Amino acid sequence: MDFQLTDEQRDIRDTARAFVTKELMPLEEAFLRSGAARLPRAQERALQDKARSFGFWGMSTPEEYGGMALPALTQSLIHIELARTCLPFRFGGEADNILYGADAAQQDEYLKPTIEGRRLGCFALTEPGAGSDVSAIRTTARRDGAEWVINGQKTFISNGDEADYAIVIAVTDPGNDARKGSTAFLVDRDAGWTSAPIRTMGSWHQPATLFFDQVRVPAAKVLGDVGAGFDLAKRWIGRGRHVISANCVGIAERCLRLAVDYANLRETFGRRIGENQAVQWMIADSETELEAARWLALRAAWDVDRGADARHSVAMAKLFCCQMVGRVVDRALQIHGGMGYTKELPLEGWYRAVRAMRIYEGTDEVQRLILSRDLLRGFTRIGAHLA
Ligand SMILES: Cc1cc2nc3c(=O)[nH]c(=O)nc-3n(C[C@H](O)[C@H](O)[C@H](O)COP(=O)(O)OP(=O)(O)OC[C@H]3O[C@@H](n4cnc5c(N)ncnc54)[C@H](O)[C@@H]3O)c2cc1C
Incomplete structure (x- = not known):
């Protein structure tokens, strides 16, 4: 090995x-x-x-x-x-990998300018009544001659207030399960949708609610096949999860570094705070959890590269890494005492920002559902983790 x-x-x-x-x-x-x-x-x-x-x-x-x-x-x-x-x-x-499914004209209009930084898109799946349960989406796209007419609301959409186009997943076959009866559309802001920012706990994340009221788009704006919206959406969601795990590891590495440096510097009662076992334990726990998270994150990415079904290892990595970073940031902030709570250091900002990681791209509970379902259906890693 x-x-x-x-x-x-x-x-x-x-x-x-x-x-x-x-x-x-x-x-x-x-x-x-x-x-x-x-x-x-x-x-x-x-x-x-x-x-x-x-x-x-x-x-x-x-x-x-x-x-x-x-x-x-x-x-x-x-x-x-x-x-x-x-x-x-x-x-x-x-650019969002979902755009690689675009046809040649759409690639010229959306994919290439996005790669070059001339356009900004957002991906709109979640709705007020459909988050973890995406099959509950209610936004509709109704065919009307050569056009589609979109009605509904999307919420918590990253970049939603700045984007000049949205990739919108809408129900096109209301008689079918939304997972089979939905389609992805490329919808310019100029087509008439509006947005309102959502104020959140972490300053990094400024998602928005998107409003579609009789928004008309030509048939050429269908991304991929009619009815294949969820297949494309799954591709988008799957891509992000192993990257989020890596982000957690990087943030935790820096927080631990800051904590160790401060523990070696700050003195109370005539000695450095790092000489106290209470502080040493926080450092040791963070180091151990960080190491475990690092290997889960890299293992998940390795599975993605192998072309293996990486869903299981990616779910484990996301679940553990997103929880781990919250604990490591919290301990680093604690070790810094009052300084940790100030805006002079990045710790308080990270403390707020990382909380969202346990929610977007599949909540902790959704990752657990994936993992437990796999096991209950007979999947096992025993003896297979080195294969
Ligand atoms: C900062 C941020 C950025 C986002 N960016 C985007 C974006 O760009 N595009 C987009 O489409 N969406 C985006 N989202 C939405 C995100 O994907 C959803 O918030 C997430 O999927 C959870 O959905 P929900 O908020 O409706 O919670 P719900 O699904 O209502 O869940 C509420 C709680 O119930 C739990 N729960 C739900 N079902 C079960 C179950 N079966 N078993 C056990 N527990 C369950 C959940 O885990 C959660 O704890 C973003 C969200 C945030 C916070």
Whole structure:
């Protein structure tokens, strides 16, 4: 059994680490002081250009679209590094993978400009009455001659208030189960949908509610096949989960680092707080949980690369990593005492932001449902985990 990275993986990880350390971390103090939720667009673009000069552009994007098409494991290693900064920065050159199912004209209109950063989309599945149970969606798209007419509401949609187009999953065959009778549509904001931001606990996440009132789109806006909306949606959801696990690992690594440094520095009662067993135990627990999470996250990505059915290991990784990061951030904040509660440090922001990770892209409970159902149907990893 080999726990080593290849030379190539190590090089890419080290380059990502250098980029994050040299280019992003020095901007953290000013960013935290600004109180902003996002980087100004111009600054983000300049940083994306710089990242490109380091070789980071279109990590998941296929080579034919100018991307790097990196294996999931390599992407996870990069995401771990990137998550170590509290700067809300994303590499450029990415688009929702659901868009690769678009036809040639749609690719020109949506996929390519999104990859190039000229357009911003959002993915709209969740509704006020349908979250975990996506089969309960009620937004409809009714055929009317050469057009479809969309009515309904979507909610908690990331980027929903800024996006200039939405990928909307709507029921097109009301007589059927929504999982079989739904279709994906590419809907420009110009077509008439409106949005309202939702105020949330974490400043990173500013989802929105989207309103569709007799929004008309031509038949050419159907993405994929009529009736195949849920198959496409599953592809979108599946992609994010192993990346979220890697993000959790990166955030936890940084929090633990901050906690250890502070425990070695801060003195009370004439000695460093790290000399107290209470603090040592918090550090030891965080280190152990982080290590377990790291291997679950990398294992899940490895399964994705192997082309194996990665659903089980991805569910385990997401469940554990998203809970782990909450505990590690909490302990790091506790070790920092009052300082941890201030906005001088990234800890309080992470404390709020990571809470959402246990909800989006499948709640903890949904991951548990996936895992337990697999086992109850006879799936076993005993003896198979090294196969
Ligand atoms: C910050 C953020 C960003 C998001 N971005 C997007 C986006 O871009 N696009 C999009 O479409 N959606 C997005 N979502 C929505 C997200 O996917 C849903 O919030 C999530 O699926 C949960 O749905 P819900 O909120 O309706 O909760 P519910 O489904 O109502 O669940 C409520 C509680 O009941 C539990 N529960 C539900 N069913 C069961 C069950 N069978 N067994 C046990 N427990 C159960 C849940 O785990 C949860 O604890 C986002 C959400 C957030 C918070």
